[in-house]
Amino acid sequence: MPVFPPSFQKFLKENEIDPAVYEIKDLPRYIRINPRDRNPIDRNELELQLGTMLYSVPGLDGFFRLDGKAKIVGCQAYKDGKIYGIDLSSAIAVYALDLKKDDHVLDLCCAPGAKLCMISDFLGTNGTGTVTGVDISKHRAATCRSLLKKYRIGRARLFVTDGTTFGVRAPSFLDPLRQGEGNTMRSSGQNRLGEGLSEDLTVLAVDSDNGHNSASIIKPFWAPKTLRNDPQKAKDEYLYDKVLVDAECTHDGSVTHILKYEKWGWDAFEKNFMNLDRTESLWDLQRQLITNGWSLLKPGGILVYSTCSLSRQQNEDVIGWFLSKYNHAQLEEVPLAAQLGTARIRRSQYDIDLSMTVRLDPICSKTSGFFVAKIRKSVV
Ligand SMILES: C[S@@+](CC[C@H](N)C(=O)[O-])C[C@H]1O[C@@H](n2cnc3c(N)ncnc32)[C@H](O)[C@@H]1O
The missing domain is CATH 3.40.50.150 (Vaccinia Virus protein VP39)
Incomplete structure (x- = not known):
């Protein structure tokens, strides 16, 4: 765990925040498909570009979970405005x-x-x-x-x-x-x-x-x-x-x-x-x-x-x-x-x-x- 400065340690204590939240490193990332895109990208192609599988999020159409290490900003679909990260x-x-x-x-x-x-x-x-x-x-x-x-x-x-x-x-x-x-x-x-x-x-x-x-x-x-x-x-x-x-x-x-x-x-x-x-x-x-x-x-x-x-x-x-x-x-x-x-x-x-x-x-x-x-x- 990082050694936080005393003021932040005090802040965490006062607010009952468990410092362990800062140890979790494998959080997934999420993307949303831009619904205004006139030529929507094929899901397989998007997986290829991102180098990882996409998993649908129940209840949120066009919203996908992906591996936390995936590079969203570097991929062509992101540059072309077909997806965004949120x-x-x-x-x-x-x-x-x-x-x-x-x-x-x-x-x-x-x-x-x-x-x-x-x-x-x-x-x-x-x-x-x-x-x-x-x-x-x-x-x-x-x-x-x-x-x-x-x-x-x-x-x-x-x-x-x-x-x-x-x-x-x-x-x-x-x-x-x-x-x-x-x-x-x-x-x-x-x-x-x-x-x-x-x-x-x-x-x-x-x-x-x-x-x-x-x-x-x-x-x-x-x-x-x-x-x-x-x-x-x-x-x-x-x-x-x-x-x-x-x-x-x-x-x-x-x-x-x-x-x-x-x-x-x-x-x-x-x-x-x-x-x-x-x-x-x-x-x-x-x-x-x-x-x-x-x-x-x-x-x-x-x-x-x-x-x-x-x-x-x-x-x-x-x-x-x-x-x-x-x-x-x-x-x-x-x-x-x-x-x-x-x-x-x-x-x-x-x-x-x-x-x-x-x-x-x-x-x-x-x-x-x-x-x-x-x-x-x-x-x-
Ligand atoms: C948590 S961020 C908002 C993130 C944003 N909703 C998004 O989804 O990208 C808080 C924003 O509040 C703005 N802000 C700070 N004081 C403000 C004020 N008095 N009136 C309006 N915006 C303010 C900051 O410039 C900052 O962009």
């Missing part, structure tokens, strides 16, 4: 959103974008659903934009801004399509991605009769034409159907990431992750992100909160605090998690039953460390 734990978080083809989805910490791509896969190409990604980091959002282009994902827009204050509602621009009027998807909803680039964050003044007091719209960092020109109406009917808050965290559940610091040096790790100011502000940030995500969610909608941390404070305590504050928030079962094997949920500081939240880790579920809570906003 851990099963992340897929569980996306699956928990229970996506329907006409859903408008908000992904509040979206970059680099594996989950956003998968959300888009679930929305498919026949509906009017959209995904709105938000990230505070411009360079990470740029990576996300590259993924959107590579995998030919339309009906997705990106904003570079703070997810704790983001207030743009779901697009109304595709309303005529929802109502079966006017344009076909080809002429309006599925512009070629190249048309959509919009790099700056200029605020455009517009005349607004939509109840938006500020009479201004925020220009997305990236959007196809249809979504770029969305008037950003502020009525409640434009709240989002689903919200993913894949919150910024200490990343301690990402075993491969943590172990990289054996090479990079633990000093950098302590500075980046274990700085007390940073961890305390993280807990605040996570609470603010989930609160803002909740304010943008429709009654009846689903919010999924997830982190790649195994810490109690960033998981159970955030959800316990949240449920104690919002009466209309109800936990629901996270689908597919049961078939994996999950770790024990920690007792939060709040006296609330959290047994429907899920902890995945390398020992129990043979995935990266991950926490998922699925919360429904009840209709009052």
